[in-house]
Amino acid sequence: MHPLRRLLPAACLALAATAAAAQPASEAGKTAAGDPWERYNRHAFVFNELVDAVAIKPAAQFYQTVVPSPVRKGVGNVFGNIGDAWTTFNLFLQAKPAAGLNMGMRTAVNTVLGVGGLFDVAEEAGLERFTSEDLGQTLGFWGIPSGPYLVLPLLGPSTLRDTSARLLEVNDSPIVRVWQEPRDHNPAALLQLLTIRAGLLNAGRVFDEIALDKYVLLRDAYLSRRRSLIYDGEPPDGDAPDQAPYKKLLPAW
């Protein structure tokens, strides 16, 4: 039994708490209201910045310098393909069968013809990755509010809802499904981290340059982005009361 399975009840509890603390004002845009845990969060943020500066960023730079670009691209594609499988699953959970079939097709093509996802042949065939979905977005789609902003040590920006979803994902995340033994999936997760961080090296520089308060910028960016993703890029405008995205699927009566 996976040790993290013990976290499942905790996750359910956190989820329930999220639902209980449901207040529409906690969505992005109305920021300070969505950050009751700012004191703790700022500590976690400082810790993460430190870890990034001394370990993760240098490792990502090393990875980018040492590993040739085609190899990095292949590695990125493999993780992208695993992500696509997870997206497909979540699209079906969000009752979007057409999009789900499309992503499923893309995953199948890349897994079979693209040698386990190493090559993104589907993209060349016009099956582009048009979205990326995770369990946190699926919960948001069904109307579960984000809850307070939460900075996780090492993992970075999150919310109570997204953290709960992450805990649920731990057992069944695609990475764990593909590399079942911890001795295999831990290095895989590390490699994925390096891939993601290397991809953000330039963006991080831009981010540092414009920030007056990086904690606030990162928080606002994360909350806005998550909200936008849940509404597939078109969240309702500021003043209107938020309506859960799934209601769009219902016939108007």
Place this chain on the structure above:
Amino acid sequence: MERRFWMTGLAAAALLAATLPLRAQPVAADAFVKQVSADVIDAVKLDKAIQAGDVGRIRALVDAKVMPHVNFQRMTASSVGPQWRSATPDQQKRMLAEFQTLMVNTYAGALTQVKDQTVAVKPLRAAPDQTELVVRTEVRGKGDPIQLDYRLEKAGDGWKIYDVNVGGFWLVDAYKGQFSKDLSNGGLDALITRLADKNKSLAAAKN
């Protein structure tokens, strides 16, 4: 006789064609965004100095191709919020100057990332008489597409940009969040000082 008829017709057609540009048709909002994006991306692709991060060149490009299409006053006013209206003309002027420097720096950082991207403008969903609307675009290149949306307002026959959304995050919202602490602690003057310091340190880092 017949020949003369044709000559007159031709002359009339030429005259008509010549006057057409004078009665310029209002440009559709999506066509406007497409034009501006293509102009900027093409200019970056042609300019090795910009790709290498030459801030002077990038600033010139932004001043020439982007700023004329931006209602910068409105962006600043909404980023600052209520304190903008009670500010003195001198404060407003200094704020505009510092904020503009910061914006150009922001934009310059983003432009150094342009390599083989193209911009796809999504179909416009707006009534023809709308004076404020959103144009949605997607930047496609290596990796996942990046959402890039614009809020536009009608300005004469054309359009002006008054907010930009990168990956789900509106720029004005971003700056509101960044400005709020200084504004509530020390007012607009404190914010201007903060921006000036930030701009100075950025300039120092680049030279």
